[in-house]
Amino acid sequence: DTGVSQNPRHKITKRGQNVTFRCDPISEHNRLYWYRQTLGQGPEFLTYFQNEAQLEKSRLLSDRFSAERPKGSFSTLEIQRTEQGDSAMYLCASSLQGTGSPLHFGNGTRLTVT
């Protein structure tokens, strides 16, 4: 168990550019989640997958955000036409299927939009 891996750890981009983040979950976990966290706040849910199916998306998620998990393993989160308000830590987590299964988080990708 090597844990949840996220790349890159840091990303600085200019407003209007597109960015893509990658998440590699714990290998036996079939659920994968994306969260966003800003300073002084708790993680805010964005979306989650069970295997390759995207089962839930936050109503707060702009259509500039898209996530994929093509083969039910790694996932990517793309933000198009970035805005300064997108600056945050983007966290990925994975879990086993089951009501009580906790989420195991990676160390996130910190995005700064200038």
Add this chain to the structure above:
Amino acid sequence: EDQVTQSPEALRLQEGESSSLNCSYTVSGLRGLFWYRQDPGKGPEFLFTLYSAGEEKEKERLKATLTKKESFLHITAPKPEDSATYLCAVRGGLGGATNKLIFGTGTLLAVQP
């Protein structure tokens, strides 16, 4: 709407000074209350899951308890290495309609030697 409120926002303790953190929740059908620890620049680290009122879980100097409306994280004789932000989260949704966790804003704990 499911909601989690944590208090206090920040807490400063002397080493060895025990205290408790509070997590109040409103959820439609609790399917788990989760405690996490988060160090600066890192992702949250899982500590405990609680399912039903009256349940307790312990790990080293930490003990989590659950009632029908709130959970407490008790820290006994804390050490400086316990300094971190402690996050509470709930999984709700009757009938398994959702599997996401809803997080509170956390309690920033600082333990001074």
